[in-house]
Amino acid sequence: MTDDATGTGRDRPDGVQPVGMQTRKGLFGTEGTGDTSGFGGLVQAAPTAGEIVSTPEPLGGYFDEVVGALRELLGEDVTRAVVVDRGELTIYIAPDRTEAVCKAMRDDEGLRFELCNSVSGVDYPDQRNRLHVVYHLTSMTYRRRVRLETAVGLDNPVVHSVTSVYPTADWQEREAYDMFGVVFEGHPHLTRILMPDDWEGHPQRKDYPLGGIDIEYKGAHIPPPDERRSYK
Amino acid sequence: MTTTDHSTDAYAAERDTTEGRVYTVTGGDWDELVSSVDPVNEERLIINLGPQHPSTHGVLRLVCELEGETVRSVRPIVGYLHTGIEKNMEYRTWVQGTTFVTRADYLAPIFNETAYCLAVERLLGIEVPKRADVIRVIMMELNRISSHLVALATTGMELGALSMMIYGFRDREKILDIFEAVCGLRMNMAYVRPGGLAQDLPPNGVQMIRDFVEYMPKGLDDYEGLLTGNAIWQERTQGVGYLDVSGCLALGVTGPVLRSAGLPWDLRKTQPYCGYDEYDFEVPTHNGADAWARYLVRLEEIRQSLRIIAQGLDKLEPGPVMVEDKKIAWPAQLALGGDGMGNSLNHIRHIMSQSMEALIHHFKLVTEGFRVPAGQVYAAIEAPRGELGVHAVSDGGTRPFRVHLREPSFVNLQAIPALAEGGLLADVIAGGASLDPVMGGCDR
Numbered sequence: 131m132t133d134d135a136t137g138t139g140r141d142r143p144d145g146v147q148p149v150g151m152q153t154r155k156g157l158f159g160t161e162g163t164g165d166t167s168g169f170g171g172l173v174q175a176a177p178t179a180g181e182i183v184s185t186p187e188p189l190g191g192y193f194d195e196v197v198g199a200l201r202e203l204l205g206e207d208v209t210r211a212v213v214v215d216r217g218e219l220t221i222y223i224a225p226d227r228t229e230a231v232c233k234a235m236r237d238d239e240g241l242r243f244e245l246c247n248s249v250s251g252v253d254y255p256d257q258r259n260r261l262h263v264v265y266h267l268t269s270m271t272y273r274r275r276v277r278l279e280t281a282v283g284l285d286n287p288v289v290h291s292v293t294s295v296y297p298t299a300d301w302q303e304r305e306a307y308d309m310f311g312v313v314f315e316g317h318p319h320l321t322r323i324l325m326p327d328d329w330e331g332h333p334q335r336k337d338y339p340l341g342g343i344d345i346e347y348k349g350a351h352i353p354p355p356d357e358r359r360s361y362k
Numbered sequence: 363m364t365t366t367d368h369s370t371d372a373y374a375a376e377r378d379t380t381e382g383r384v385y386t387v388t389g390g391d392w393d394e395l396v397s398s399v400d401p402v403n404e405e406r407l408i409i410n411l412g413p414q415h416p417s418t419h420g421v422l423r424l425v426c427e428l429e430g431e432t433v434r435s436v437r438p439i440v441g442y443l444h445t446g447i448e449k450n451m452e453y454r455t456w457v458q459g460t461t462f463v464t465r466a467d468y469l470a471p472i473f474n475e476t477a478y479c480l481a482v483e484r485l486l487g488i489e490v491p492k493r494a495d496v497i498r499v500i501m502m503e504l505n506r507i508s509s510h511l512v513a514l515a516t517t518g519m520e521l522g523a524l525s526m527m528i529y530g531f532r533d534r535e536k537i538l539d540i541f542e543a544v545c546g547l548r549m550n551m552a553y554v555r556p557g558g559l560a561q562d563l564p565p566n567g568v569q570m571i572r573d574f575v576e577y578m579p580k581g582l583d584d585y586e587g588l589l590t591g592n593a594i595w596q597e598r599t600q601g602v603g604y605l606d607v608s609g610c611l612a613l614g615v616t617g618p619v620l621r622s623a624g625l626p627w628d629l630r631k632t633q634p635y636c637g638y639d640e641y642d643f644e645v646p647t648h649n650g651a652d653a654w655a656r657y658l659v660r661l662e663e664i665r666q667s668l669r670i671i672a673q674g675l676d677k678l679e680p681g682p683v684m685v686e687d688k689k690i691a692w693p694a695q696l697a698l699g700g701d702g703m704g705n706s707l708n709h710i711r712h713i714m715s716q717s718m719e720a721l722i723h724h725f726k727l728v729t730e731g732f733r734v735p736a737g738q739v740y741a742a743i744e745a746p747r748g749e750l751g752v753h754a755v756s757d758g759g760t761r762p763f764r765v766h767l768r769e770p771s772f773v774n775l776q777a778i779p780a781l782a783e784g785g786l787l788a789d790v791i792a793g794g795a796s797l798d799p800v801m802g803g804c805d806r
Contacts, residue, residue: 215737216484244611247742250753250766264753266740266768270611270625273632277740298614301440301776309448324441324805333449334764340446340453 182222185214192274193219199241203234220277228265228280229290229316235267235276236295243267243276246296249303251310255336259283261312265292265299282312291317309334406434411790413442419516420801424778424790431786436779440772443805451765455731456482457692459762461552463752466767467803468549469512472498472505473745474803475554478765480635481741481754482556485734486690493681494558495637500571500674501544501553502636502743503667507578508537509746509798510660514585517657517795521598526588533581540570546703558684561696568675575672582664589657599654603781603793606651613780614773617748618663619797621647622655629744636743640677641670653796660798690732693724731760747771747798771804 188194189212196219197212208231211222223231235243248266259281267276282289291314292299303314304323311332314320322329331338345352377383412423421442427435447466451459463478464471476498483490490498515530538548544567545551545560553560589595605613610620620627628645630638646662648655684691693713697706713721736758742751748770755764774797781793 216487216739218739220738245616246614247749248740248751248753248766248768250764250768252738252755252764252766264738264766266751266753270627270632275633275740277738296614297612298773298776301772305772322441324444326441333446340449 182211182213184211187212189214189219192272196241196274196276197221199238200231200234203238204230218275218277220279222279222281225263225280225282225289227290228263228278229292229295231278232265232267232292232295235278241269242271243269243274245270246292246298247275249292249299249306251306251312251334253310253334253336254281257281261287261310261335263289263306263312284311287311288313288315290315291320293317308332311335405429409787413439419795419799422775422794422799422801422804424794426782426787426790428787431788433782433785433787433790436782436790438775438778440775440801440804443801445806447806448765448767451762453761455760456556456734456762457727457731459765460555461550463765463767464550464552465802466806467745467747467750467769467771467800469509469800470505470746470750470803471550472501472554473743473750474767475552476502476636477741477743477745477750477752477767478754479554479556480743481739481752481765482734484739484741485737485754485756486556486732487735488557488685488687488690490558490685491682492637493562493679494683496674496677497559497563497683498554498636499638499641500671500678501541503670503674504537504540504571504574506667506746507664508534510664511537513660513746513795513798514589514657517653517792517798518589520791520795521595523589523592523595526585529581529584529588533578536574536577540567540574543567543570555684555692557687557690557692558682560692562683563678568678571671571675575668575675578664578668582661585661596654598788598792599652599657599796600650601652601654602785602789603653603656603796604651605777605781609777609780613777615748615777615797617744617746617770617774618656618659619774619777620748621645622659623651624649629742629749633742635741641673643670643673653792656796656798688723689727693720693727733758733760734762742768745770747800747803748774767803767806769803769806771799771801772806775799775804 189197193212193214197209200208200221204227208223208227209221210224213220213222221231232243232246235241245268246265247268248264250264252262252264254260254262260283262279262281265278267278268274269276280289289312291303293303293314294316300318301323303312303317304320306312307314307317307320308322308325309332321327325333407428409426409428410423411426413421423439423442425437425439426433445465447462451462454462459478459482460475463474466474511530511534515527515534518524518526518530541551541553542548543564545553551560605615605619605623607620607623607625610616610623610625616627624647626645626647629635630643631645643666644662646659646666648659650658693709695706695709696703697708699707713724734756736756738753738755740751740753742749744750749768750770751768753764753766753768754762757763777797778790778794781797782790785793
C-alpha cells in the first residue's frame with residue numbers, strides 16, 4: 131500500500147472507493163495503474179478540469195428554438211451552459227431541476243421530447259462535480275435530439291430522478307447508480323441492477339480499477355486474476 | 363362397480379333424498395374443498411423463472427407472483443451476463459473498442475460495431491468511403507435478417523412450434539456462412555472499424571449474397587406456411603403481450619415492438635445514417651400491438667431487408683473501404699494464408715523491409731492507437747431490437763474516456779411487467795419472446 135492508492139498520481143478524494151485500491155502489478159510489468167490487463171498504461175490523459183464554456187449564440191438550427199423555449203418556461207437561469215459540438219446540442223442544468231426540465235421538455239408543444247433514449251453517467255475525476263449524468267432526449271414530432279447534462283460532487287451525489295416523467299429512465303438510473311454511485315432522489319426503488327446487490331464500490335468510476343478485485347461467493351474466496359499465479 | 367358396497371366407499375358417498383338415493387362420486391364436496399383451499403382467490407404463489415431456463419432467452423430471471431395461472435406481478439432481474447464491456451473499453455484503444463462492443467448483443471454484432479464506429483467517426487469528424495457505407499448497409503441488413511430469424515426460431519420453440527426453430531436456425535446458418543466468408547468469423551466479427559471496414563468483400567462475396575437474396579423469399583414462404591395460418595400459433599400470440607404506442611414511448615420501447623403498435627418510427631427513415639435515405643424500402647407497421655403483430659412486422663422487415671440488400675449490391679462500386687488517412691486507418695492488410703486469415707505477406711514485406719515510415723505508422727497505431735479530439739457524441743442506429751445508441755466521450759486521448767451503449771434489449775425488458783401482468787403464466791413467455799431480448803446486449 132502506498133499513499134497514492136489510486137495509482138493515478140492524483141490524490142484520491144477521501145472516504146470513497148475503499149475496494150481494491152492496493153498498488154498492483156499488471157501482467158506485462160505495468161505498475162501503478164488500475165489496469166491489470168497489461169495493455170493499458172500507454173497514455174494517461176487527464177480530462178479537462180476547466181469550466182464548461184457556452185457556445186456563443188445564435189446556436190443555429192433548431193437549437194435556439196429549444197433553448198429559448200426552455201428558458202421561457204423555466205427562467206433564464208435554468209441553463210447553466212449551452213454547448214453545440216459536432217452538430218449536437220448539450221444543455222447543462224442543475225441536478226435538482228432535471229425533473230422539471232424533463233417535464234417541460236416532454237409536455238411543451240414547441241418541444242415535445244416524447245422519448246428519453248438514454249441515461250448514462252460519466253466520471254470526470256478532475257472536476258469538483260465529477261459525476262455527470264447525461265440524458266438523451268428525442269422529439270419524434272419534430273425529429274430532434276437534445277442532450278441534457280448535470281453534474282454532482284461526491285459529497286452530495288444527488289440528482290432528481292426523472293422516472294415520474296420518463297418511466298423508461300427507471301433501469302437506466304439504476305444502472306447509473308450502480309456504476310457511478312449517483313443517487314436519484316425520487317426513484318421508486320433505487321437498487322443495483324447489473325452488479326450483485328452486496329457489491330462494494332461503483333465500478334465505472336475512474337478510480338475503480340479494471341479487474342484485480344477479489345471475489346467472495348458463498349464463503350469461497352477467489353483472488354483477482356493477477357494474483358492467482360505468478361506470470362513473471 | 364355393482365359389487366361394491368357403496369355405503370363404505372370413501373370415493374362415492376351416498377345419501378337419501380326425495381329423488382331417491384344419490385351418490386356423490388367425486389369423493390367430496392368440491393364447494394367446500396375449494397373454499398377451504400382456494401388457490402385462485404387467496405394463495406399467492408411466487409415462482410422463479412430462470413436465470414437458467416430455455417424460455418427466458420439467456421440468463422434472464424423473472425420472479426412471478428401468481429394467483430393460480432394468473433400473473434399478478436413480474437419482476438425481471440438482469441445482470442447475470444454483465445461482463446464490464448463499457449469499463450474494459452476505457453483501457454483499450456479506440457479500434458480495439460470494436461472487438462468489445464461486438465460482443466454485447468451477440469445476435470447483432472454488426473449493428474454494435476457500426477453504431478460504435480459512427481460515434482467514433484463523428485468524434486473524429488471523418489466520413490467513410492462510399493463503398494464502406496454500402497457494405498455496412500448490406501452487412502447490417504443481413505445481420506437484421508439473421509437476428510429476426512433467431513427471434514422467430516426461439517419464439518417458435520417456446521410456443522411449441524419446433525419446426526420453426528429448425529427452419530429459422532437453418533436459414534440463419536446461410537447468413538453466418540456469408541459472414542464467415544466476408545470477415546473470417548461467424549459472430550463477433552469486429553468487421554466494421556472506425557474509418558471504414560477491416561477488409562473488402564471476398565471475390566465470391568457478392569455472388570454468395572445474391573444467392574441468399576434469391577433463396578430467402580422461399581424460406582419466408584415456408585415460415586408463413588408453418589405459422590401464419592396455424593390456429594395454435596394464432597391463439598398463442600394474438601392479443602398476447604399487448605403494449606400500445608403510449609406505453610411503448612413511456613417505457614422507451616423502440617424497434618419492431620413500437621412499430622407493431624402502429625408508429626412507423628424507424629431511424630433508417632427518420633434520421634438516416636450510412637446513406638439509408640438512398641434506398642427504397644418500406645417501414646412495416648401493424649395495429650395489433652401484440653405478439654402476433656410483432657411476428658408479422660418482423661417477417662415483413664426481413665422482406666424489406668432483402669430489398670435493401672439487393673439495392674446495395676447494385677450500388678457497389680470499386681473503391682477503398684477505409685479512409686485514406688494513414689494516421690487513422692488500421693495499418694494491417696489482411697489476406698488468407700495457409701493457417702487462416704492474417705496479415706498479408708505483402709504488407710509484412712512492406713513494413714519490414716521497404717518503408718520505415720510504414721513501420722512507424724504500423725507500430726504507433728497498433729500499440730498506441732490514434733488520438734480522438736475531446737468531446738462527446740451520441741450516435742444511434744436502428745438495430746433489430748430498436749434504437750441502439752452509443753454515447754462516446756473522448757478526453758483527447760488514444761482510448762475512450764467513456765462509452766455507453768444504449769441497448770434496446772436493456773430498455774425494452776422494462777416492459778415485461780406491462781406486457782405480462784394480469785395475463786396467464788404461459789403468456790409471460792410469449793410476451794417476453796416477442797420483445798426478443800438478448801441478454802448479452804442487456805447486461806453488457
